Every structure is written in structure tokens, then in C-alpha cells.
Amino acid sequence: MDNQIQQQSCINLIAEAIFVCEFHDIVGNAIVYCYPEDELKKDFDQIQDFVIPKDELCGKLIITEFRQHYYVLGLPILLRNKEKEKIYSREKYIFNICIMVRKEQYLSRKFWYQEITRKLAFFFTSLEIETHFIYKNDKKIISEKIQNLYQSLNSEKECLLEYNEEQYVFIKYIDSIKPQGVEDNIIEIKDYLVPLPLFSNLLYIYIYNLFNQIISIASKALDGVLEQFDSELYKVFKEVNGEKCVKKISRELNKDLQKLKICLKNLYYHNMIKFVDIFRLNNHYQVTAKIHDFMQNQQLQQTCIRYILVNPERKIDPSEIIYLYLQFQKQKSVQDIVLENRLRFEKINLVQFVHFGIIHELIERVHLYILANREIDLFNEINIQNLINEEEYKTSKKPNHMKHNSNQNLISIKNAEFKDFVRKNAPLDQILVEFQISEELFRSIQDISNIQLIYR
Template sequence: MTDGSLPALYAIQYSEFDIRKGAYVYYETAKTNFSEERQFNWIRNFVCPEPNLKDKLIVLTIDNQKLLGCPVIISDGEKYRNNRNEFRFNACFIVPAQADALKYEVAVRKLATYLRTLEIDSCFLTNDILKQEYLKPALDKIVKQMNENGQQCSVKMYSSVFVNLKLLEQQTEPPAIASSDVPMFCNNIDLSDLEQMDQMTQRVIASIDGLRHVNKIAQDTDTELALVKAAMQNLVYHNVIRLVPIFSYKNRYIVTPKIQKLYTDVSLQKELVFFVVRNGAKDCATFYECFSMICAFDHGSLVKDVVNKMKANNIDEKKLVQYCVLNDYLRRVRDYRISLDESVYINTNNLHSNGTSDGNDPSKSKIKKTLRDLCDGTNDSDSLACLGYIFNSRLIPTARKSTQQSLPPLDSYITLWK
């Protein structure tokens, strides 16, 4: 990302290839590090390169400036018979060296596409009069508007042709995906967009229902967990899904300050009621019923306590909770287990230097060590559940497979809620 004191775009450098002069700069909106003849001689073979680099994003850096271009080659034996039957050009952006190239890529490619179309249709770039009258002023305006209008522009290039360019907003990297995360759609998916996605992403999307967690989706689709996480991370990055905690009637939630926005916005209220109504309900839920149920959550109440208290038969409590978490009206109060007695998991007196115990299976000792490490206050009950450990209503840990290992008594743990 560029520094706030630096312009988004220093200049645009338009270059062509001539059979006598080779690659040369036809016009540059301002002098840059790439303007000097010696510097340009170093990069000329990349600015107007051989066909193997055409339509590829070219990124070059000299000192504190970076050049980004997309070389174009138009082949036409009749039209360009005096120039080796082809025409090569490149309209390059000169930007700060620390700028992210991905932010400019779409704009660079789009400008190249505009110029290519104008040349094919109107000989825009091979006619010196048109270039002098239209191209140079248009490039100047693009740079000016890019720096003044929030890194976007709309400039008349020629006749009725307008060039509309915008730099991409730099997005933060998506968070790491946990096995216990539950994906929920936050935007509608266009069927045409779905067809363009890879088969892995399509398979993952078909399994998203707002209740199944990542580990469950991997099991149901018979797919490696790492591949499912990668697909989820990509969907989060493109704002298709958001991640919420696993739903359970033993969960605890608390109302957030954003509930005030829901209370005052009628459109949000209608959306809430439409989303949370129970399938097959005889009576439509009202916003008052939904809002009362949301406000019933506090630190001490489990979901099942709220459901039993409200007795709202026309409201699907699963949809209500997940929807409210997705929109930050409710926040999950998570429970973290902290072990107080490490000797329960590993008896250091019976361990050899290689980490195995006398007369016991090494794999069992490894399982015990893993469980001890997990109960360190950093893994909540959802994470432990995905690994095969569950906690009953008395917070006593229980392995799903009774033969897996014996687990410590209640007084070996404390539970941290946050």
C-alpha cells in the first residue's frame, strides 16, 4: 500500500516497437526513473517483449519507482506489413516502489484492452494525428484523476469511447480457518459465478448450511481437511462467506451494542423475521418475539434455557442464533479448559527418555500428551470436540471412544469463560 504522502500514480509511459529504432518511449506524462535512455535500454526488451510475454503483467523496479505494464501484440500481415506484420505497444503505469502490484493489475490490463480495441477498430495508435490529438491528453487526464478522485478515473479517450479505471482496494489476508468454524453465506451467489468456480469450491459450497462445521464438511464430502480449509479461506477473502461458532444448546451468548441498530432499522427487522421463521410454522413470527428472545441472552443463560423460557414455537432458534452471530447482534461466550494436574496425562516417573512408558503402547502415551497440551487455555470446547473430546453438563471431559484413554476427574480442570 502506498504511503499517504505519495501519489497513487506517478506517470503513464506509452511505448511502441519500431523495426528501425526497436522499443522506444513515444510519450510519458511526466519524467520518471524509466525516462532516461540508459535506464530504458535495460528494460526495453521487457516493455515491448517477444510474443511469449504478451498479455502478461510486467513488473520492474528501479530505485523508488515501479513500472507495471501489459504488453500487447496485434498481428496483421496486411495492415502492418511494413513493421514485421505486427504492432507492439505497452501503456505502463509508474507507481511508488512499495506499492502493491496487484492493486494496479486490473487497471493496467483494462487500459491495454481499451487501446487494443481502438487500434483494431480505428487505427488509433498507428495514426500520428490521432495519437497527438487524443492519446496524450487522455493519458494526462488519467494520471490527474487517479491522484485526485480516490484512485479512479473516467476519461474520454476518442470519439464516444470513455476509459473507466479504478484501483483495487487492498484487502487484508483472511484469518486462518479452524476445524470448528461454521461457514455461513453473507452474500447471494450468482449461478454463473458458481459455474466458473473450481470443483472443490463447488463441492464445499453445496455443503454449507450454516450449521455444519469445517471438519464435518470435510467428512461429509470425503475431502482432505486442508483442501476444505483452503477453499473456505478463499471464499472468506472474496466475501462470500463468514465464519461463526458451532451451534449447541449448551452454548452461551451475550448481546452486543449493535443490537441498538437492529432496534431502530425497520429493514433489518424485516430481514431478521424472514430469516428466522421456523419451517412449517402456522403463525408468522413478529419482530417483538424475535427481539425479546435475543435480549434474553446473558452470561448465565444457555441456549436451551432461553428456548424453554420464551417458548416461541414459530421461531427457529438455530437460525436465530446463527443469524445474530453472523450480524454481530450476539457474541459467543466461549469456554476454555485449563488443566491443573499434568501428571494425569503423563506420568514422568514411568517415561523413558524416548517418551514411551513401561509396558504401555507408545501411541497411547502420545494421545495423553496431546490432550494435556490441548487443555492449556487456548482451545475452546468446539476445538476439543472436533478432535474427539466432549464435555458434559458438569464440565467433565469424556473421550468419544471409551477405549481411547481414561480421563481425569472434575477437580483436575478449571473453565475460563470469555
């Protein structure tokens, strides 16, 4: 490594080096440009088969160990000639934008480095499609972009890469955006949690226009690349309304649950969403110790009032808001509290009142759990129909006895799954979401199944 990297490595550079590589028509795998220029070129043979891999691995994120203390991240791109436009002499072209980072730095921010690698691949691919600047080895553009990226990230922790008004990408290091209460930016997203947008609908329009500008250019040749980029974030963000849980969004978008969670993490880490629980009137909450800070924070009180008022022209005293939050106790449901304070709640949007309390940790959910004294069979011939596509059974030509056997098999499977959730001490919210049954239905079959519920 050159002196610049050696002197700065002790301060944990965001990127130790950034380089562009390609499969060259004559020399094969080669580095097009690297910044800072160091000894990486002579060691390139150690990683060349990983950063410029076989065709089937293009469009996939690849992380390679390098020189014992580093990782190299890249997402190789494969472009092909069009029928009427012969740009590449070998009919196809493979290139990659790679980031070299110290192991400890990468391990502390895995998610961020992976997402930024994808985003850079998206940007440089859209630019390459239009200008062919990497294939033509336009050193001026390449060096300008790579140097700007390296210097801005390591000095400012953010960078704006742009080519014209329609081709740009903004990158920000998430170390400066650490969600409250989350250690090392790690969050476990449960299937039954509800993502809540933190911005107005105007942001949807802005994001839609912004993404469409970029995607309209790149969509021509990004078949394997667009899968986990901004276009997907937009589709997911559009479904976030504070009502649908993660599992429901996954079903409606027909999107793999784990990929959806990656998108939601991205939105969460950039403070575009928070997670709340499914709102029901019979939910139980209890006030937390943070209510004392809220009592002293007049600015947060006014923010709360602006957020929860049904009519902004009506007035409400902060003391009333504090009083209502203090009513949340383990043994009381939301409905109980509303009935006891009808006049106060006339001015307030109840759902937003609860959500504000959860987001700012003024209240916390008291979950409902199943307490069973014996093995429980929740599903039977009647309630199993809630898990079966009725239209499929209406149009089925199978004999009745075959349908009955099919039902019995499904009942057996679902009861085994249900028992497993009970043994794992899963909250009722998780069970209802997993089996797609309403709480009303669940409560109606409690007595049959000898189930007791407890709040804790």
C-alpha cells in the same frame, strides 16, 4: 515525473502510473506504453529484469522497489505459439501490466493491490490471446485501456474495463468497502470459523455465468495465471454454505489453507461473506451492548424478521425478537434458551437467528476452553482411530506389530500437538476442527484424560 503526477501525489493516488512492458524481438525489454508519460522510461533499466523476468517467474506476482518511494507491482505473462499458429517470431512472448504506487499507499492496502494486479493480468491476457493487441503494438487499444484504468481508479475509485460482451472486468477500490469493526481491512481468518454467504443462491448462478464467459476465452493459455483469479473465487464461494468451517473447505477442495484464506478475504472485503462460529445447540453466547442500538433501529428489526422467519406469511412482533436476544447469557446454552422459549422459537429459523445476531454483533460467542491441572494425553488406542484412514488399514499388508508401532507413533505425535494447543490457550472449537473429532467423542473421553472445561 510529469507535472500531473507531482501535483496529485499529495492526495495519495491509487496508482501513480500504469504501464505495459514486453520483451521485444529486437530491442529486448521495453515499455510499450505508460500513462502518465513521465521519466519512467529512462529509469526502466532499474526494474526491467524484475518486470520482464526469466520464464520460471512468469505467472507469479512480483513487487519491486523503485526510486526509493515507490513499488511497482506486476504479474509477468508468458504466451507460447500453438502448433498450427505461429504468432510470435521467437516462439514465445512475455509481457506485463504494471502498477506504480507510493510505498505508504501500498502498505496500507497490500491485499487489494495484489489482487487487482492479478485481475488485470487475467483480463489483459485473455484479450491478448484473442487479439494480440500488445504484441502488434496497437496503441489505440492499449492507450484507451490504460488511460481509462488510471483516470477512473484515481477519480472514481472504480473502473470497468471491457473489450466486448464477453471480455470485461470490474475493479473497485476497497477503501470504500470497509467491513464493520475491521481496522484497515485486516482480518485474521481462523481455521475453525465458518464463512457465511450474504447473498441468495441466485448470485451463485450469476457468478457462475459471468466467470464462465471470461474463463472460457482465457483458459487456453493461462496455466500459471488462473491459480488465484476469479475461477478460484467461484470454486470457493460455491462451497460457502454457513455450515463448513475453513479447515473443512480446505480439505474438501484439496486446496492449500493459506491460498483458501486469500480467496475468503477477497470475498469478505467485497461484503459477499461474513464469518461465524460452528453452530451447535450446546454453544454459549451472551448479549452485547449493541442490543440497545437494535432496540431503536426499526429498519434493522424488520430486516431481522424477514431473515429469520420460517414462514414469511406468519407474523412476529419485534419485541419478541429483542426478548429472545436478551436471553443469551454466559451460563446458558442455545438449547437451554430454546427449551425455555419453545413457543416463540416455533416461528423462527434458529440457525439464522443466531447468525443474524453474530453478524450484527448483537450477541457474541462465549468459547469453551480446556483447564488442565497436569499434562494431558487425549489420544489412546481407541480414539486415535478417528484420525486414521480405516480403509488404508483394512487394505494394509503390514504385520500387526508394525501397525501397532505405527499407531503408537501417531498417538505420541497427536498428544504432543494437543498439549501444545492447550498451552496456547486455544478454544475447544479450534482443537476439535484441527483433530477432526466430534465434541461428543471429546466429552466421552474427558474423564479418562482428567480434563475440565470452562466458559469464558
